Amino acid sequence: MIISYIHENYTLALLDLGLFKQQQGIADKRLAEKEGTLHLLEVILGTKPKLTYDAFRKPYIEMPNAPHLSISHSFDKLAVMMHQRLSIGIDIEKIRDKVIDIRHKFLSTPELAYCGTDAALLTLYWAAKEATYKAYGKKNLDFAAHLFVRPPWSNLQDLTVEINAPTCERIYKLHYKKLDDYILVYVVDEE
Numbered sequence: 001m002i003i004s005y006i007h008e009n010y011t012l013a014l015l016d017l018g019l020f021k022q023q024q025g026i027a028d029k030r031l032a033e034k035e036g037t038l039h040l041l042e043v044i045l046g047t048k049p050k051l052t053y054d055a056f057r058k059p060y061i062e063m064p065n066a067p068h069l070s071i072s073h074s075f076d077k078l079a080v081m082m083h084q085r086l087s088i089g090i091d092i093e094k095i096r097d098k099v100i101d102i103r104h105k106f107l108s109t110p111e112l113a114y115c116g117t118d119a120a121l122l123t124l125y126w127a128a129k130e131a132t133y134k135a136y137g138k139k140n141l142d143f144a145a146h147l148f149v150r151p152p153w154s155n156l157q158d159l160t161v162e163i164n165a166p167t168c169e170r171i172y173k174l175h176y177k178k179l180d181d182y183i184l185v186y187v188v189d190e191e
Contacts, residue, residue, distance in 0.1 A: 002043060010083040010188060012090070013040050014179075018076035033073045040080045041069075058137045070134050070186075077182055087189040089135030091127040095120050095181050106143035114151055120183070124159075124176060125149050127185040132161040132172050135189045141165055161187075 003014040020039065021032045041061065042048045050062040051069075059069050067082040070090040081090040099122040103112060106126055115121045129147045141147060146165035161172045176185040 002040065004044070009085070010081060010088065011044055012079065012081045012186060013044055014092075014184075015040050015078040015080075016076060017073065017078050020078075033078060036073075036078045037071055037080060040078065044080070044082065056137055056139050058134070070131075072130075072134075074182065077179075079184060079186075081186055083188055087135050087137055088187065089131035089133065089137075089189075090184070090186040091130035091134065092179075092182055092184045093123045093127045093130075095123045095183060099123050099126060104144075108144055108148060111149060120178075123183045124185070127183045128159055128161050128174050128176070131174060131185045131187050132163065135172060135187045136163060136168065138167075140167065 026032045070081045070088045072079045072091045075094045079092040129143045148162045150160040174187040
């Protein structure tokens with residue numbers, strides 16, 4: 001099953017990987033992720049593209065005037081986002097208690113105090129930082145030391161992430177949705 005959101009400047013598509021694996025007869029998780037990504041891109045673009053990665057492991061499509069691309073997968077969900085002109089980042093994460101045990105690896109001290117042991121909030125923070133990291137696209141960012149989610153939010157659909165690193169200082173506005181037991185976060189780099 002494919003769900004697509006088409007905005008005037010970007011396309012965001014979700015694929016149920018569990019159903020895709022079943023329909024395609026694919027047992028291997030990595031193969032299903034790869035084939036699912038190519039399938040989504042083919043549905044969106046109307047042609048099966050060649051997918052490759054740059055020196056920073058950021059995916060791109062080998063074709064003239066190719067859109068910017070971001071990909072994420074978690075358990076039985078796959079998300080793909082494309083924008084014709086601007087860099088983007090997307091992350092989808094299943095909400096699990098496991099995130100509580102690793103929160104110190106990706107949160108600053110104030111973020112740790114704010115999130116506590118709320119698995120959904122911790123997953124949102126992880127996904128927000130991951131989407132920002134992908135939009136930035138140049139690596140060399142420490143999630144706890146360089147990326148900061150700014151609470152409280154003015155509404156429950158947008159949040160802000162600040163990069164404060166020696167090589168970059170900027171602010172990203174992100175959007176998110178809770179999809180059953182998953183958190184989807186995406187950003188369009190409008191700078």
